Amino acid sequence: xxxxxxxxxxxxxxxxxxxxxxxxxxxxxxxxxxxxxxxxxxxxxxxxxxxxxxxxxxxxxxxxxxxxxxxxxxxxxxxxxxxxxxxxxxxxxxxxxxxxxxxxxxxxxxxxxxxxxxxxxxxxxxxxxxxxxxxxxxxxxxxxxxxxxxxxxxxxxxxxxxxxxxxxxxxxxxxxxxxxxxxxxxxxxxxxxxxxxxxxxxxxxxxxxxxxxxxxxxxxxxxxx
Numbered sequence: 001x002x003x004x005x006x007x008x009x010x011x012x013x014x015x016x017x018x019x020x021x022x023x024x025x026x027x028x029x030x031x032x033x034x035x036x037x038x039x040x041x042x043x044x045x046x047x048x049x050x051x052x053x054x055x056x057x058x059x060x061x062x063x064x065x066x067x068x069x070x071x072x073x074x075x076x077x078x079x080x081x082x083x084x085x086x087x088x089x090x091x092x093x094x095x096x097x098x099x100x101x102x103x104x105x106x107x108x109x110x111x112x113x114x115x116x117x118x119x120x121x122x123x124x125x126x127x128x129x130x131x132x133x134x135x136x137x138x139x140x141x142x143x144x145x146x147x148x149x150x151x152x153x154x155x156x157x158x159x160x161x162x163x164x165x166x167x168x169x170x171x172x173x174x175x176x177x178x179x180x181x182x183x184x185x186x187x188x189x190x191x192x193x194x195x196x197x198x199x200x201x202x203x204x205x206x207x208x209x210x211x212x213x214x215x216x217x218x219x220x221x222x223x224x225x
Contacts, residue, residue: 003028006045006056008035009216012167013067017055019163020074022210024081032217068098071160083160094154097161101168105139108132109172112184116175125184136172137187140195147197151204158208166205169198174219 005021005028007014021028033039033054041052048056049065056065057073064073075084084091115129125133143165146153153161176185191199205211 004058006031008033008054009218014055015167016067017070018214094159094161098164108136109168113175116181133184133187144195144197147201
């Protein structure tokens, strides 16, 4: 029985699962969940994930949700194309980098995006959003330095670290392109000039086989108009 994935367009956590499936070249049945129709709260979805969130992976009788749990499950069940390295040392480094991103970067990404999408029209960005953007610029320099000496976030092989970090950066960059981003934009953009190693890394991921199938459909619709 084929793997099945329920996911939402624009969900960075769904994007992680899609990238992992495509990179591992695993056949799967794709179920795009429409947030606007509240499909993530449907009885079918709530039976699989009582929290009513995506992504949700089903492999036969086994159901897994939460993006990191899905990555670990796919790695253990289908290890032939590794995402957590080939040695204990590589695995430890990859998980450490993911933990650093989740602890020191992810919350700031959310704060900045929330400010751009929901607060800018009410009189500009809060001091909290400005501080978050300052911290993100510092973390971006760290990532840029890492990518200046290797092709991927950890070493010379695409890994779960790239899978986890890439969607968050792409969501942030998309938000910063909006008019409402205002002064926040200059901290990271233009990316090619300020963080060229990150810009080159993004292009490498976009060139991976199957990448286009992971790209948020509603972004594609806007891109193609």
